[in-house]
Amino acid sequence: MPTLFDAHSHLPQPGRAEPDHWRVVCGTHEADWGAVLAHAAGNAKVIPMLGLHPWFVDEAAPGWELRLEALLRTHRCGMGECGLDFSRQAADRAAQERAFRTQLRLAHTLGRPVAIHAVQAWGRLLDLLREAGVPTAGALVHAYSGSPETAQVLQGLGVYLSFSGDLLAPNRPKPEEALRTVAADRLLLESDGTADLRQVFQAAAALRGVEPELLAAQTWENGRQCFKEWLA
DSSP states (O other): OOOOEEEEEOSOOTTOOOOSSEEEEEOOSHHHHHHHHHHHHTOTTEEEEEOOOGGGGGGOOTTHHHHHHHHHHHSOOEEEEEEEEOOSTTOOHHHHHHHHHHHHHHHHHHTOOEEEEEESOHHHHHHHHHHHOOOTTOEEESSOOSOHHHHHHHHHTTOEEEEOGGGGSSOOHHHHHHHHHSOGGGEEEOOTTTSOHHHHHHHHHHHHTSOHHHHHHHHHHHHHHHTHHHHO
């Protein structure tokens, strides 16, 4: 299979072998930002991204956005993982939206690609992306779980859609249908730090009715477009 590109992962678990393919490694809260940068410094094929995940918005210390901006200005890294997750009953939706707006502004100002987490918040995600604009450096929604209709709108806004190891689970009709219909030049695949990336490629290829080698070539080119600074 040609070179694989992992569009979304996290810091590796201790004792696990390092992949030999290019991969995006996302931070999710202030406590792991330094570790992500250190990991990327020692791995030539790691693209680091730093962000405040919606799960951790309520725990963020005052001034987190200033510290994040300082790191982004002094290090070669993207923005994310950030976004909206309304699946938890106690989620502070207003706080999540404020944090997401802040990170979108930083991505625009600093010219960084952004990795977006979205769960049960598709309407508001579209509202905020239309309001703020999609960062010109690139944007992807990772582990896409929405409808084919939402996928079409996101593609129209210039967003890439990344599909994860969720494709390996049974009874996932919405993301499977979205995967079948997403444009070839908007498609990415990912391990999310847990799945075997080759198995994700095999599953995605079967759903789209193409060879895994073709998907590998297409997603590598899409990765090059979304992460130009690293993969030019």
